[in-house]
Amino acid sequence: MTTRYAIVHVTTYEYTEPVSLCQNVAHLAARPCAHQSNSSPVLSISPEPAVIEERVDYFGNPVHYFTIQEPHRRLTVRVDHVIGVAPRPSPAPASTPAWEAVRDRLTTDRGTPWLDAAQFAFDSRYVAAHPRYADFAGPSFPPGRPVLAAALDLVHRVHAGFAFDPQATTLATPVLEVFEKRRGVCQDFAHLLLACLRSLGLAARYVSGYLCTVPPAGTPRLVGADATHAWVSLFCGDAGWVDLDPTNDQIPADRHVLLAWGRDYDDVSPLKGVILGGGQHRVKVSVDVTPTPDESPP
Numbered sequence: 001m002t003t004r005y006a007i008v009h010v011t012t013y014e015y016t017e018p019v020s021l022c023q024n025v026a027h028l029a030a031r032p033c034a035h036q037s038n039s040s041p042v043l044s045i046s047p048e049p050a051v052i053e054e055r056v057d058y059f060g061n062p063v064h065y066f067t068i069q070e071p072h073r074r075l076t077v078r079v080d081h082v083i084g085v086a087p088r089p090s091p092a093p094a095s096t097p098a099w100e101a102v103r104d105r106l107t108t109d110r111g112t113p114w115l116d117a118a119q120f121a122f123d124s125r126y127v128a129a130h131p132r133y134a135d136f137a138g139p140s141f142p143p144g145r146p147v148l149a150a151a152l153d154l155v156h157r158v159h160a161g162f163a164f165d166p167q168a169t170t171l172a173t174p175v176l177e178v179f180e181k182r183r184g185v186c187q188d189f190a191h192l193l194l195a196c197l198r199s200l201g202l203a204a205r206y207v208s209g210y211l212c213t214v215p216p217a218g219t220p221r222l223v224g225a226d227a228t229h230a231w232v233s234l235f236c237g238d239a240g241w242v243d244l245d246p247t248n249d250q251i252p253a254d255r256h257v258l259l260a261w262g263r264d265y266d267d268v269s270p271l272k273g274v275i276l277g278g279g280q281h282r283v284k285v286s287v288d289v290t291p292t293p294d295e296s297p298p
Helices: 099-106 114-121 131-140 147-161 175-181 186-199
Strands: 002-026 036-038 042-046 051-056 062-068 072-085 204-211 228-235 241-244 256-262 271-277 281-296
Touching: 002 204, 042 062, 072 256, 099 114, 099 147, 114 204, 131 147, 131 175, 131 186, 147 186, 147 228, 147 241, 175 186, 186 204, 186 228, 204 281, 228 256
Parallel strands: none
Antiparallel strands: 002 062, 002 072, 002 271, 002 281, 036 072, 042 072, 051 062, 204 228, 204 256, 228 241
16 A cells, blocks of 8 residues: 655745855655655745756756845745655565675676666765775675675664764764764764665665654654655665665665665755855754555555
C-alpha cells in the first residue's frame, strides 16, 4: 500500500538591513522515483521573484532558480507537497556481492550503472576519505563479507556509538570533528557514513528528504515540529542501490520521503543563495509531515 503525506516546508530569513538583490537555488521539489508518486509542488515565495526557472541539475534532481530584485528585510519560501510513498524492496543482505568485489569492479567496469556509480566513490566538498574512517569501518568489513551485510553492521555501530545532539554541530562542522566528538545530527551521521564507505573505495551518495515522525503515545502532533532528514544510499553492485539511515539504524521504507541526492549536503541543500546587503540575519525552518487518511495501491 502507498502511504500519502501532506508536507509543508517553510523557510524564513530575517535581515537587520535591507537586501537589495538575492539569487537562490532551491532543492524543494521531490525527485521522481519508482517508489514515490509526486503531485506538482506548490512553491510560494515572498517577495515575489522577478525571475524563476525550473530545471534539472547534474544529478537529475528538480531544482528551482529564482531572483528577487526588490529591497526586502524578510524572505519566505514555502513549498506544499502531496507525496505517496510505497515500501521499497531491498535485497537480502547475505545475497549481495562481497564488498571487495564491488570496490574492485568500480575501478574497472565502464558500463552502466558502474560508471555512473563510480563518481560517488570520490571525495566531495564535505566528505573526504581518510585512513581513520577506514580503520573505524574495518571491523564491519572483514574479507569476503557481503557488502550490504557489512554496511548494515557499520550503520548499527554509528547509531550505537554516536549521540544525537542538535547543539553539538552546525552546517559547517567538519566530519572529522563529528568523528572525534561522537555527537551530531542526521546530516553529520550521513556524512560520516559516506566518509567511511568512500574510504574503503565504495560508492555512496547523500540523500535529502523528510521523515514522518511519530509522537509518543497520548501526545498530539505538533505542527511544524518535523524537520528535513538525511541518509545515505550505497551502491551494492548488481544488487543496485540500497538506502541506509544511520540516524535511525534502519533501511528506509515508507516513512522516508525522497527529495534529492548528490555527493554531499552541498549538492542538495534545500535552499542556498547569494545576497547584496542584509547585514546580520537569522533563519527559521518549519516542516510538517502529515500522513493523509486515504491509501491506495502503489
